[in-house]
Amino acid sequence: MLNIIKMDLYRLLKSKSAYVILMIIAAFMLLSVFMIENSIKVLKLENGQSNITGETSDAGDNSQNTNLGISYDGTALMKDHITLLDEFATMISSAILLLFTGIFTVLFVCGENNSGFIKNIVSCTKKRWYIILSKTVVMSVFVFIELIITLLMTGIGSSIFLDNFSLDISWKLFQYMGLQCLLHLAFAVIIIMVSVLTRNSAISMIISICLCSGLGSLIISYLSKLSINGNNVGAHLPDYLVTSNVQTLTSNPTSEISIRVILVFIIAMLVYNLISSLVMEKRDI
Amino acid sequence: MREYILKTNNLTKRYKKQKAVDNVSLNVEKGSIYGFIGRNGAGKTTFLKMISGLAEKTSGDIELFGHKGNEVKNVYDRIGVLIEAPGLYPNMTAFDNLKLKAICMGIYKKNYIREIIECVGLGMVGNKKVKNFSLGMKQRLGIGMALIGEPDLLVLDEPINGLDPQGIVDVRETIMKLNRERNITIIISSHILEELSKLVTHYGIIDQGSLVEELTKEELYEKCSERIEVALDEPEKACTILDSLKIHNYKVVNSKTIHIFERLEEVADINMEFSLNKIKISSIGVNKDNLEKYFMDLTGGVENA
Numbered sequence: 001m002l003n004i005i006k007m008d009l010y011r012l013l014k015s016k017s018a019y020v021i022l023m024i025i026a027a028f029m030l031l032s033v034f035m036i037e038n039s040i041k042v043l044k045l046e047n048g049q050s051n052i053t054g055e056t057s058d059a060g061d062n063s064q065n066t067n068l069g070i071s072y073d074g075t076a077l078m079k080d081h082i083t084l085l086d087e088f089a090t091m092i093s094s095a096i097l098l099l100f101t102g103i104f105t106v107l108f109v110c111g112e113n114n115s116g117f118i119k120n121i122v123s124c125t126k127k128r129w130y131i132i133l134s135k136t137v138v139m140s141v142f143v144f145i146e147l148i149i150t151l152l153m154t155g156i157g158s159s160i161f162l163d164n165f166s167l168d169i170s171w172k173l174f175q176y177m178g179l180q181c182l183l184h185l186a187f188a189v190i191i192i193m194v195s196v197l198t199r200n201s202a203i204s205m206i207i208s209i210c211l212c213s214g215l216g217s218l219i220i221s222y223l224s225k226l227s228i229n230g231n232n233v234g235a236h237l238p239d240y241l242v243t244s245n246v247q248t249l250t251s252n253p254t255s256e257i258s259i260r261v262i263l264v265f266i267i268a269m270l271v272y273n274l275i276s277s278l279v280m281e282k283r284d285i
Numbered sequence: 286m287r288e289y290i291l292k293t294n295n296l297t298k299r300y301k302k303q304k305a306v307d308n309v310s311l312n313v314e315k316g317s318i319y320g321f322i323g324r325n326g327a328g329k330t331t332f333l334k335m336i337s338g339l340a341e342k343t344s345g346d347i348e349l350f351g352h353k354g355n356e357v358k359n360v361y362d363r364i365g366v367l368i369e370a371p372g373l374y375p376n377m378t379a380f381d382n383l384k385l386k387a388i389c390m391g392i393y394k395k396n397y398i399r400e401i402i403e404c405v406g407l408g409m410v411g412n413k414k415v416k417n418f419s420l421g422m423k424q425r426l427g428i429g430m431a432l433i434g435e436p437d438l439l440v441l442d443e444p445i446n447g448l449d450p451q452g453i454v455d456v457r458e459t460i461m462k463l464n465r466e467r468n469i470t471i472i473i474s475s476h477i478l479e480e481l482s483k484l485v486t487h488y489g490i491i492d493q494g495s496l497v498e499e500l501t502k503e504e505l506y507e508k509c510s511e512r513i514e515v516a517l518d519e520p521e522k523a524c525t526i527l528d529s530l531k532i533h534n535y536k537v538v539n540s541k542t543i544h545i546f547e548r549l550e551e552v553a554d555i556n557m558e559f560s561l562n563k564i565k566i567s568s569i570g571v572n573k574d575n576l577e578k579y580f581m582d583l584t585g586g587v588e589n590a
Contacts, residue, residue: 003389003391007386007389011374014377014381111374115375117382119339119368120366120372120386120389120431121386122339123338123339123364123366124386124389124390125389126358284334284341285334285339285340
């Protein structure tokens with residue numbers, strides 16, 4: 001099993017798409033910091049005007065709504081001192097990193113099927129589910145690198161573009177990063193399953209984009225509002241979705257939310273990896 | 286005593302209602318080059334996938350290197366596989382593709398990859414990406430991939446399909462070298478029957494999922510060699526006459542046919558001798574089959590080829 005993990009790590013190392021995606025993430029994060037800074041200035045200006053005219057802002061009241069599409073919520077940055085954690089959390093909650101994670105997962109998993117390379121390794125492995133486990137390990141490495149790059153570029157970008165920024169590296173920052181790492185890995189595991197099931201890059205990519213843009217959460221939210229015999233059985237279902245957790249996880253999560261995130265991660269790892277492994281074991285190559 | 290590297294017993298693969306492979310029982314001798322012949326959709330690839338562990342069997346047994354049942358899974362890594370197109374990452378070099386499989390098999394020997402590259406005649410490719418390779422180069426690299434881990438059995442599915450004449454010669458020489466120098470048993474399927482006949486020592490002919498015939502090169506040579514074909518009513522009586530003529534190299538094919546493999550130029554004398562002994566001859570003449578005709582006859586003629 002270690003050999004196949006080593007093989008996939010070597011492939012990751014040699015994968016041009018991995019470097020391209022990481023470079024795009026780096027550039028995107030720098031650009032995003034700059035754009036958010038401009039948005040904040042505009043928001044502050046608008047808020048100032050609305051205070052004068054007596055209008056109220058509803059920016060902070062939309063936490064219960066389901067986000068559709070990839071967008072930044074800059075309201076957390078509307079304060080005098082912005083920390084690295086605030087900026088980092090704003091970046092991650094936009095789900096842009098989730099989108100890149102999904103794209104790379106599809107490229108990595110489907111690449112093996114599309115090229116036919118899987119034929120070379122299936123007979124070398126004692127158990128086929130090692131192949132799935134190996135992909136999960138590689139994706140955990142990739143997600144970790146992604147988050148580190150995001151953190152670095154957010155820090156660098158904020159230092160350059162923000163006047164009221166303080167590079168405050170705290171335990172909370174690492175706690176938030178750890179929880180988001182788990183959620184991104186859980187999402188990667190979902191996309192591994194989709195790629196294994198469909199064996200089609202285009203379909204997997206579309207599903208990945210739909211999930212990142214919140215379409216899945218929207219559907220689940222709608223379904224959860226339907227009641228059966230007067231009982232709203234699925235009312236809390238959206239709270240346990242990977243994508244909605246990525247978007248709603250705050251920079252200062254309570255222990256209850258942290259446990260929920262860990263629970264979501266464990267269940268995703270077990271259920272989706274189990275499905276992928278079963279399909280891989282039974283399927284003819 | 287003959288040592289068999291692969292034995293299958295009533296191996297069957299069913300897709301819904303259709304049997305792709307139907308009760309195939311064949312034996313592959315150690316050190317042989319086994320030619321697997323069949324038209325498109327005959328079940329060759331499915332059979333090869335089953336014996337390589339790429340596809341599950343529906344029923345039947347596989348015995349690989351003396352291992353049966355669930356133990357077979359433990360010896361799949363002794364098989365090198367090139368089934369359908371070679372499985373290669375197009376954006377990587379030959380070296381990296383080979384290295385990936387070597388890592389997967391836990392092989393880290395110095396110069397191991399270089400030796401494989403040289404062995405399949407790709408020493409000159411350097412850092413060229415696989416996507417820029419010719420079809421022949423890809424096929425040879427595919428064979429190289431199959432060679433990682435020093436397999437005892439090499440399964441090659443249509444390795445010369447789509448190759449130009451030079452490519453065919455290169456692949457043929459590579460295969461023969463591997464069999465001769467490394468004593469690797471090879472199962473090779475192909476449509477190009479004449480080309481196959483230059484390589485193989487044993488034949489298995491499959492049609493509509495069933496194994497029609499299994500024979501050695503010598504047996505096939507005998508069947509396809511030049512001979513006098515006599516169609517007659519009393520083969521027993523004819524045999525006595527042939528013996529009296531001191532013709533011993535003949536074969537009673539069925540109750541109405543005898544094949545004589547010697548003194549082909551004396552067909553008129555033999556015919557006269559039969560007539561003198563009042564044996565009714567329906568036809569007599571010198572005939573020769575090639576592998577293609579033999580295959581056609583066996584699998585139902587031109588319309589099936």
